[in-house]
Amino acid sequence: MALNYIWIAFFLIAFVVALFKLIFLGDTEVFSKIVEAVFTKAGDGFTLSLGLTGALALWMGILKIGERGGLIKIISRLLSPLFTKLFPELPKDHPAIGTMILNLSANMLGLDNSATPIGLKAMKELQSVNPKKETASDAQIMFLVLNTSGMTLIPVSILALRASANSVNPTDVFIPILIATFISTMVGLIVTALIQKINLLQKTVLLYLGGATVFIIALIFYLGTLNPDQMQLFSKLLTSVLLFSIIVTFISVAAFKKVNVYDAFIDGAKDGFKIAIMIIPFLIAMLVAVGVFTASGAMEIVITGLENFFALLGFDTRFVEGLPTAFMKPLSGGGARGLMVESWGNNFELVDSFVGKLTSILQGSTETTFYVLAVYFGSVKIKNIRYAAIAGIIADLAGIIAAILVAYFFFG
8 A cells, every 4th residue: 555655656746846847947848758757667667677587587496496405494493592582472382483483584585475475474373372462462573673674695686686787796785785684683673672671691692693793793894904996806706605605505405305406496487487577567667656756856856955964964975866765665665676776877877886786785675664564463453563663663774874884885
């Protein structure tokens, strides 16, 4: 429903701005530009979706190998000790723990289509031990915040879209997305734990979260000792090694489990192809709406206002062009995707620019806060969500700030 209102708003605002420019500023070309944008962006959406097909089929094939090889279940067992501490109100062997881990693991690996039904099942299992059926429990809120904060290990759709847009190095946002989404998840976790009075200084929690935090800090510290060229070289090397290592690990584990790796890849690739085809109308719809909004001059008004505001505060204003994507992300993943692609330029010539990389990092999370809140809580008929939205928004804000800082750090 939110996406419906956003889509309508883009057109109505564009019409009002264009009418104002025609009547009061004498701009006789504005409506011609809007009509041209409608057809141009529709073509861009189709072209981008076709280019997306190959990369998406490849990654969905690889991820299907990992799924059938039981890698997500292995991750589930590894994370189980941590989750028993983060969800103290659940019995130790409650089925919701395993299902939640499966959901979050699938999200981290970019399997968001598989993650949603698993997440709905987890919410139903959490509801079974919820004493107040119309009010969100602490466990349900913690699960939602961890879900919406969206830590991502393999941002499949972003890498595929960047490749489709002919990026020189589509994977150069891999490490920045990992760092930004890690920070978002940690902030969401800490805020929720403080509200729920969960002790994060327990040995088990410190071992897991502390170890991950030390790794991220060490990575940032080491990168900070390099000059820009060395940083780019190291980031590219690390990204390539990690991604190919993941591919080899998925294949190796599946082969060890006697999975037919080739058939698994083909089945996953078919799913990837179907997803790419399914995306076409949604991507065209959002690109056309954003294109109309931009061609009318409405986007320029928003960007100029924000630039002037941050310039008065003494900030470097290059990040401002990425803020529309940031503001849209909690409301609509499709809308944010459209704004991200719009920031890449008419012919995607800006995909490797600072703002092109920034919007890619901002879009790197797999989930959309208000969509998840509506769908997950709605599935179990919860009406009182308590502080879930606030905690989710705080995590989103942390992710936005982290993405901007990381973009300057890597691509400054």
